[in-house]
Amino acid sequence: MPAPTTATVVLDNGGAVIKVGRAGDLDPTAVLPNYLIRPLSSKKFVVPSPSTDLTSAAFRRPIDRGYLINPDLQRDIWSHAFAYLSFTPSAASSLLLTVPLFTLPSIYNSTLELVFEDFGFGSACFKDPPSLAWLHERSKGRNNGIAAGVVVESGFSWTQAAPVVDGVTLNYGVRRVDLGGKALTNYLKEMVSYRKINVMDETLLMDEVKEKLCFVSLNVQRDLQLARKPGRSNPFRCTYVLPDGVTHTKGFVKDPVDAERYVKITDNSTFTSTDPKCEVDDSDPPEDRKRIDLTKNEFDLTNERFLVPEMIFRPADLGMNQAGLAECIVRSIDACHPHLHPLLYGNIVLTGGSTLFPRFKERLEMELRPLVPDHYRVKIVAQQDPILSVWRGGSQLASRHDFEAMCVTKSEYEELGSTRCRRRFFN
Structure with a gap:
């Protein structure tokens, strides 16, 4: 597919690390920590480097419980990431940015201000991580062309099951465990x-x-x-x-x-x-x-x-009144149309850093199989590099010929306001 006419940067803004690179690349240019630290030998917060002494260092994170709470701090970290990429945002550049599901309007507005006012991007596209992880999985052809599945994302802030159909995440079917x-x-x-x-x-x-x-x-x-x-x-x-x-x-x-x-x-x-x-x-x-x-x-x-x-499998052991991961997946699928159930159970994709624990897939399959009707096939796919799968899906999307049509431009943001822009991506 032809590449977009403008310079496009893909930024997966995770709670622990950010992945940044150019559209069309196989891997991100940089994977950087999404926080600033204050070592014991310093009086100010700095961007961590390999030579920084991290012993008993204090932290400042722009993201708490999965959502952006400190735009100023996030701006500083993004500036460092773009400098690492040797990239200067301009009106001739585009940004594909991951935004969590169910982001509050006030947080989304702050994100729009960062993108268009602080950095001056000419256009931007905002996508939720599950849809990009599913896009990356489909590109490998392991799901036999089936356009529906459940993305189980276990990352830094939470663990969630999100049904995705034709590249669209079904918000009403998302179920979350507040453990990451x-x-x-x-x-x-x-x-x-x-x-x-x-x-x-x-x-x-x-x-x-x-x-x-x-x-x-x-x-x-x-x-x-x-x-x-x-x-x-x-x-x-x-x-x-x-x-x-x-x-x-x-x-x-x-x-x-x-x-x-x-x-x-x-x-x-x-x-x-x-x-x-x-x-x-x-x-x-x-x-x-x-x-x-x-x-x-x-x-x-x-x-x-x-x-x-x-x-992750037994939150009640910590005194949390929440279902474990297997039950979370079942509730997510039950919230969808019954005709989708066999497709969703047959295409469960694991992504996120917390799925890297040895035997994670085997344990989930053991717990999930007894909860699923016998006539449904349960297939769980563990991605080869679950930390980078969302970014790779974003890179594939941003390199499509119709990507610019998916974006909202800075002029549209200035004319229509943040509310209309938000509705374009998240209903």
């Missing part, structure tokens, strides 16, 4: 701080711990029993070493091979291994093993590894 990557990291910080060492100020560090060591359990009751085993006979026990600022400035897993022992667990109720390292270490008395050595710059994880992602 941010809440899971906070939960892990609380568990480690209560049991091991105070890490409540180490958000980025615990983000990394979560991404490297957490996984989804396929049998929680069995794994809870196995997690009670002492010493190295516990298949979930692993050690994470904290940065000391001298010999190493980044945290790391002490024994990565040891941390992967859980994959050998079978459906049997006991864990067996021929690895001699898995034997119980009885060199110290039991009362000494229970003590926490505050001089050590490391901590162990056991059942925290699977109890943290478990919250």
